[in-house]
Amino acid sequence: GSQVRTEMTRAVVLEEKNVLRLRDIDVDEPFTADDVRIDIHSVGICGSDVHYYELKQPMILGHEASGLVTQVGENVTHLKVGDRVCMEPGVPLPNSPSVLRGQYNLCRGLRFWATPPPAYATNLTNDPSWGAGHGCLRASVVHPGAFTFKLPDNVSLDWGAMVEPLAVGVHSCTKAHIRPGDVAVVSGAGPIGMLTTMAALASGASHVYVIDLNPRKCQVAESLVPGCVTGVHIGAVDPVQAILEATNGRGADVIFECAGNHKSAQLTTKYAANGARIMLIGCPPTNPVLDVGDMQVKELSVQGVFRYANVYPQAIALLGSGKIPLDSIITDHFNFDDSVKAFDYMVKPDDHTIKSVIHVKSE
Amino acid sequence: GSQVRTEMTRAVVLEEKNVLRLRDIDVDEPFTADDVRIDIHSVGICGSDVHYYELKQPMILGHEASGLVTQVGENVTHLKVGDRVCMEPGVPLPNSPSVLRGQYNLCRGLRFWATPPPAYATNLTNDPSWGAGHGCLRASVVHPGAFTFKLPDNVSLDWGAMVEPLAVGVHSCTKAHIRPGDVAVVSGAGPIGMLTTMAALASGASHVYVIDLNPRKCQVAESLVPGCVTGVHIGAVDPVQAILEATNGRGADVIFECAGNHKSAQLTTKYAANGARIMLIGCPPTNPVLDVGDMQVKELSVQGVFRYANVYPQAIALLGSGKIPLDSIITDHFNFDDSVKAFDYMVKPDDHTIKSVIHVKSE
Amino acid sequence: GSQVRTEMTRAVVLEEKNVLRLRDIDVDEPFTADDVRIDIHSVGICGSDVHYYELKQPMILGHEASGLVTQVGENVTHLKVGDRVCMEPGVPLPNSPSVLRGQYNLCRGLRFWATPPPAYATNLTNDPSWGAGHGCLRASVVHPGAFTFKLPDNVSLDWGAMVEPLAVGVHSCTKAHIRPGDVAVVSGAGPIGMLTTMAALASGASHVYVIDLNPRKCQVAESLVPGCVTGVHIGAVDPVQAILEATNGRGADVIFECAGNHKSAQLTTKYAANGARIMLIGCPPTNPVLDVGDMQVKELSVQGVFRYANVYPQAIALLGSGKIPLDSIITDHFNFDDSVKAFDYMVKPDDHTIKSVIHVKSE
Amino acid sequence: GSQVRTEMTRAVVLEEKNVLRLRDIDVDEPFTADDVRIDIHSVGICGSDVHYYELKQPMILGHEASGLVTQVGENVTHLKVGDRVCMEPGVPLPNSPSVLRGQYNLCRGLRFWATPPPAYATNLTNDPSWGAGHGCLRASVVHPGAFTFKLPDNVSLDWGAMVEPLAVGVHSCTKAHIRPGDVAVVSGAGPIGMLTTMAALASGASHVYVIDLNPRKCQVAESLVPGCVTGVHIGAVDPVQAILEATNGRGADVIFECAGNHKSAQLTTKYAANGARIMLIGCPPTNPVLDVGDMQVKELSVQGVFRYANVYPQAIALLGSGKIPLDSIITDHFNFDDSVKAFDYMVKPDDHTIKSVIHVKSE
Numbered sequence A, B, C, D: 001g002s003q004v005r006t007e008m009t010r011a012v013v014l015e016e017k018n019v020l021r022l023r024d025i026d027v028d029e030p031f032t033a034d035d036v037r038i039d040i041h042s043v044g045i046c047g048s049d050v051h052y053y054e055l056k057q058p059m060i061l062g063h064e065a066s067g068l069v070t071q072v073g074e075n076v077t078h079l080k081v082g083d084r085v086c087m088e089p090g091v092p093l094p095n096s097p098s099v100l101r102g103q104y105n106l107c108r109g110l111r112f113w114a115t116p117p118p119a120y121a122t123n124l125t126n127d128p129s130w131g132a133g134h135g136c137l138r139a140s141v142v143h144p145g146a147f148t149f150k151l152p153d154n155v156s157l158d159w160g161a162m163v164e165p166l167a168v169g170v171h172s173c174t175k176a177h178i179r180p181g182d183v184a185v186v187s188g189a190g191p192i193g194m195l196t197t198m199a200a201l202a203s204g205a206s207h208v209y210v211i212d213l214n215p216r217k218c219q220v221a222e223s224l225v226p227g228c229v230t231g232v233h234i235g236a237v238d239p240v241q242a243i244l245e246a247t248n249g250r251g252a253d254v255i256f257e258c259a260g261n262h263k264s265a266q267l268t269t270k271y272a273a274n275g276a277r278i279m280l281i282g283c284p285p286t287n288p289v290l291d292v293g294d295m296q297v298k299e300l301s302v303q304g305v306f307r308y309a310n311v312y313p314q315a316i317a318l319l320g321s322g323k324i325p326l327d328s329i330i331t332d333h334f335n336f337d338d339s340v341k342a343f344d345y346m347v348k349p350d351d352h353t354i355k356s357v358i359h360v361k362s363e
Ligand SMILES: NC(=O)c1ccc[n+]([C@@H]2O[C@H](COP(=O)([O-])OP(=O)(O)OC[C@H]3O[C@@H](n4cnc5c(N)ncnc54)[C@H](O)[C@@H]3O)[C@@H](O)[C@H]2O)c1
Pocket: A046, A047, A048, A168, A187, A188, A189, A190, A191, A192, A193, A211, A212, A213, A214, A217, A234, A258, A259, A260, A261, A263, A264, A280, A281, A282, A283, A284, A305, A306, A307, A308, C296
């Protein structure tokens, strides 16, 4: 394949731990017949972008993006110049055992935007940009066509940038095998919990109980899909009692841990129904203690989930059908020039904030 | 348990094939500690009620019912007098192998309202009402508490009577393992197809293509959940071409055959995506020919479904959440005294008609 | 149904915590049309029989039994007098929500031989024997036909008594969805671990790594199915390293925790392959800490299992096919008169011992 | 990657329909960093090799092969020169939607040894050998490392050549979700039926009823795993009655159609148990008529299967564990020089013949 080198480009660069700068940087990104080039439009700011990494070299941030196709490799048949698209930030090694099994998110050689690759992975390729782990907060990226998805006309580019975090929720709901009418719990009403709540309702749950320490988050959650969400403010009520009472003692059928907290995780087995599936999305700094007794007498299963695989088309279809309206999720907007300010704000955002979006391309 | 004999009661009685009468009839129905007594409020008229059976003795019609609890057996703890309820019309034999496996709908000794029991089943019990196969189009019935379900306050008794046909759709969606965002097809837009369309959308499908010969039915289907349903009028367009085009050549992920027609069934493998699940709900008079080649190169599965098991609570929860609004489904209302007229009408109803409800209790 | 009172009978009675006696006791056991009466032949001694309960009244021990049918209730059609049978010791409440869902092992009102019923369950019935929680170490029992299973001619009554603990393994293997050729680990080579090892191999596993602290147990495990089991002596080798090396770094596909120890449970996520299923069979006194990181990057699931449901016919079929030869499992035999000696021995048995059987009926 | 052109090579060439010749042919096969080169040892003759294709150009036959690695591309880490291997004959397009979903067998661009590529697929690559659809009946092949699998020391190269047809059975058993102890039926005792019988027993089935028109095939099937297989000679007994009687009226839990005959396929719903899964492996020239009534009252599922995906490592592990002894399957051996004779023989082989193997490399 022909290799067209990307020019010097303006980008949001993490120079070293905690030092963020908007500056020009040289990105050496090959373009093959399997790739497309995309002009970036909107980029969401994610929790993981904010708590900074130790780096070996400066790295461009950003992994939740949408944009416009400007060049199409000859092997790519499903896209054309001008298409409005969003991109899956993780690209696995072709034909790796995990890929062939349909679990490409678990591929050990996966490269993921704005994530410094582990030592064992860097040697797998000679691509210098991959060595740095560069993300997408820049004017344009080269990306494999297989991981680039056309947006329907009624899905905006801002919504398109939200497909990445939404995909976490949709993947969890897919793996949870929600049966139509199931009662769900989401513990932790950060952006991931909010999106998972909407995904669970779109996936067949009849009601979601959303637990949080912050009463304001509980209220916001209730407003997302009125009548289908009950906020459970952990300071005001006992969540176990509240959920058991609301379900006539039966408990919740599917549970999504989105707080990233060991106490939140430990509570799940208490309000779980017989045969419930508990999905661990949150990444707790301290590991939870598992109540084996609860897990046995109710035959519970606890399932770890890691990002997503094969759910971008599904999440986009749900956006296109209007079943997951994201307007209430995107609460804050920033210009590209204010990117550093945006990241600073997201370290400790106001309670009303769910997701912030940076507009790389100013309209 | 104490046995309280039901008095002579006014009921819609099928005297013999094609001869229907509203008259008094003697129903000898025991009441045990596991039972409740319910005053019937609304009863839906179903396709199967209309094409009449050969009978050994007169049989009361009706199997889609809601009502008010008037007496509660001592072992029944989840219901009380005055509760608004709907009832599952099929009751399996306790501890039968199918029951223990969670497939009680497949129990060979199942007794089902308004269904003359097969020869092998009649000897299983001494209950005279069971021998007749009586249904629920009468003032009051005795029913096991385990198959009687409380309705939420925001679900009307008319909606409650619709839980039975809705449960057919919800059961199919449960067994189809719809993944969030899947594209669905419903072939046949009769009442079962309409309810299955709504169930599929509530269960995670992003869009439903509804196929019918009747253009009016296609329009009605589109109006059920605007923006999420596309009618496919089989006379105007080629359904295979239409569905493949709409899905960029991929086809549909889940398919519900609700026409009860062998041509409709045979077409399903043509517009199915790789790995699609085809649910056979309709009961075709002529059996379809299965295209094994299609089924192999796309690894399709074709699954027969029979009524429902364990989905009443799930369907009721979806009604309570507002995810399946039934107002557009119940198109016609009749008084109990006009029951025979109602059945006559439903033999060849107007195109606007989806479901008719008889009000046994006049308000 | 007719109620035939059982006479005063000789039985192994737990008088109070730690006090065991073989003596005559009065058992008031009704016989209904759904029941059979069985003369007990062989009874296995189980770990849970040995660590004694706090009791409200004396209780007969024993829950792993086989015998001969001596009386058949009129509703029972699949058994006749003289049939060689084994019995499922747990009987759920008819039509309870768990039963209807096919999860009767999770029924809150389940009565289980030699298990004092919990407070909430005792009031559910007037059966006095149920109130005591009596087991089967006596000459004869009355049991529901639905939970009594005919043994094939080539399965001995001693093997029949082993169906109960084997069912724990078969149920776990069923829930683990073993794919043909999967690599399995069993952690803990007590009787449950040994039987689960055999069940896993019969269920499609290609190889089982059996971990134990006791090198003798590891050797015994290897001898069960030569060439298909590798003992992993936790004192001599690092089990994580050993299993990863043996699987070319991939790890185990299915893992059965049978040690009942939190360290054993915690280790499972370390040698698990991507997408592995970890089945928690053992009941650890101290709860394990769950490594959420491992569970996420490998998308592991951890599933609690509780006894069994719907697996007796399956386990019996596997015994009949010769796929699980139990001769090496039944290591010790006792006469009924030596029952107390047998229990004393099983508190701290010799390393060669796997299962002991008491012969209630001396031949 | 470097491209080393394969020299003129002796091969079994299908010149045109029905004209087979052992002759020298020029194979232009590039070698990339992801490939290995293998000296072919044993090649099985398959039913599909025998009924000849219409061709555009001469094509080398053979797709069931084992051999020795002679060259290893730099990206291939799990193989080394001298390794004894077998190869998966179908190679999908990297990152195609089917591949990413773990269904690479359904990839529309799949290239498969000895299968002329369809028109739409030929343009996908410039590889001339791919355009011809050449198979492996020649001295040496170049193959992607990702589809080349090391054999354990205790698995012979002849057994290795059988992994391909065995994989069809293992894949079907994997998709059938056999529960431990299930009763299976295999209809059609050709090589595929024989291997599927062994795979089903190794995957947890307790017993297999093997149906065939030919009594000799039924006897051979019974001899494969003595005590676990019952031949059902369709001329001597009614298979439906025989299977229902043997299962006390319940029927079979999993059914594998391996006859490739519509009558065999139609019969499956008659002896199926409630909830049974029917796997369509055979490719019938005439399509079967599906009994929808049977499929509904028993909630049967009928699943098409196409070759295999992700089962080579699993099948090889089962061979290594000794759970599928193939010695009785490989009934006939031929030298490479007698290849044409071998194919002629296999058009109408003796009844004792199951599989024939050609030894490309004479020892
Ligand atoms: N598994 C994956 O692939 C994946 C992907 C994305 C994010 N994550 C993880 O998901 C988690 C959530 O992400 P986020 O961006 O929404 O985080 P966030 O920190 O913004 O939100 C967490 C929320 O949990 C609440 N919370 C804290 N302790 C709680 C408790 N004990 N009970 C209930 N609620 C509690 C907080 O008040 C907050 O509202 C993080 O741990 C993140 O690392 C995982």
